[in-house]
Amino acid sequence: MLRVNRKLLQAFEDQLNPADPFSSTIPFRILGYGEISTVFQIGDMDDLALKRMPPFASREQRTQYRRVLEEYHEILAYRIGIRVADYLCEELTNKDGEHILYIAQKRFPEDSVGNRRLQQCSDEELTLLLHQLLENIIKIWEKNAQDEPGEQIGLDAQISNWAFPDWQTGKTPKPIYLDTSTPLIRRRGRELLNTQVFLKSVPSFLVWIVKLAFLQQVLDRYYDLHLVLTDFVANFYKEGQPQWIPQAIRTINRFLSLRAPHLSVAPLNEKKVRKYYKEDAFIWIIFFNFRRLDRFLKTRLLRRKYNFILPGKIKRF
Ligand SMILES: Nc1ncnc2c1ncn2[C@@H]1O[C@H](COP(=O)(O)OP(=O)(O)OP(=O)(O)O)[C@@H](O)[C@H]1O
Ligand SMILES: [Mg+2]
Numbered sequence: 001m002l003r004v005n006r007k008l009l010q011a012f013e014d015q016l017n018p019a020d021p022f023s024s025t026i027p028f029r030i031l032g033y034g035e036i037s038t039v040f041q042i043g044d045m046d047d048l049a050l051k052r053m054p055p056f057a058s059r060e061q062r063t064q065y066r067r068v069l070e071e072y073h074e075i076l077a078y079r080i081g082i083r084v085a086d087y088l089c090e091e092l093t094n095k096d097g098e099h100i101l102y103i104a105q106k107r108f109p110e111d112s113v114g115n116r117r118l119q120q121c122s123d124e125e126l127t128l129l130l131h132q133l134l135e136n137i138i139k140i141w142e143k144n145a146q147d148e149p150g151e152q153i154g155l156d157a158q159i160s161n162w163a164f165p166d167w168q169t170g171k172t173p174k175p176i177y178l179d180t181s182t183p184l185i186r187r188r189g190r191e192l193l194n195t196q197v198f199l200k201s202v203p204s205f206l207v208w209i210v211k212l213a214f215l216q217q218v219l220d221r222y223y224d225l226h227l228v229l230t231d232f233v234a235n236f237y238k239e240g241q242p243q244w245i246p247q248a249i250r251t252i253n254r255f256l257s258l259r260a261p262h263l264s265v266a267p268l269n270e271k272k273v274r275k276y277y278k279e280d281a282f283i284w285i286i287f288f289n290f291r292r293l294d295r296f297l298k299t300r301l302l303r304r305k306y307n308f309i310l311p312g313k314i315k316r317f
Contacts, residue, residue, distance in 0.1 A: 061099070066091075083174060113164075131251070138225075150188060155184065156184075159235060163175070226268070234280060235277075
């Protein structure tokens with residue numbers, strides 16, 4: 001049962017300076033940084049992971065986002081049958097009158113999160129882990145093939161978006177999906193998610209470039225299984241585990257041809273994975289550096305509040 005101490009959360013939010021989160025007077029840990037959100041453990045709420053979304057422009061925008069998130073969770077968990085982390089949405093207004101949303105989940109041990117498993121696994125474990133993930137992932141594209149073009153579901157399958165809590169118990173490690181905060185549902189070609197939510201984290205002088213060049217491309221790839229898997233493997237570079245790439249590609253290709261020929265997914269190859277990673281890293285490094293510049297302009301020159309929590313320098317391999 002998830003129980004959030006609302007008073008503590010409100011107090012945390014009211015004193016948080018996103019431009020300098022470490023000045024917080026309430027103890028916290030950062031469990032993960034995303035492109036747009038930050039996952040915290042706060043105060044004595046040890047059993048919870050609290051994901052702070054960037055402030056919404058209005059109450060309505062927050063409600064609308066929340067509806068899509070809830071629907072995405074329902075579809076993944078109940079219509080498709082993927083294990084998805086239970087969650088609670090906590091809405092609050094902070095001292096600056098901003099519309100804030102935290103998504104609370106049960107906190108899984110750090111060692112059980114996919115990227116950590118990847119660092120610690122053996123050859124056999126990697127194959128097992130990949131099979132478990134693929135069995136889940138293909139269910140989405142089986143549903144998509146049935147529902148086309150009415151409804152399409154996308155997924156960001158990156159290894160850090162899954163937890164394997166029963167890894168230690170000796171049972172087959174069943175993955176649990178964590179990252180539902182980018183709810184990807186298309187109905188008759190229309191994205192339900194209002195992408196303004198993402199654009200809010202983009203420096204204003206860049207919005208139009210991101211809109212034109214990247215956003216559609218970044219979202220599109222989560223609906224295409226070949227690209228989702230390419231992205232999944234390419235991300236091993238970022239996780240500092242490129243040694244697993246050849247084995248992962250072989251396992252995925254074998255799985256696709258034996259277990260999922262009906263989905264007609266083109267096999268992956270190493271050269272393309274590498275090229276994809278370079279292009280992707282380029283997109284995010286540019287994006288990230290502009291955001292740092294934007295933070296500098298806002299906080300130092302204009303002395304305004306900066307509302308996004310940026311990671312330190314991201315190490316890329
Ligand atoms: N319930 C949880 N328990 C433990 N750790 C978590 C939990 N949820 C998230 N994390 C940690 O935080 C990291 C980031 O979380 P998540 O993938 O949900 O968001 P994100 O990648 O930041 O999302 P986005 O890119 O959409 O902003 C995870 O990789 C994991 O390490
Ligand atoms: Mg993630």
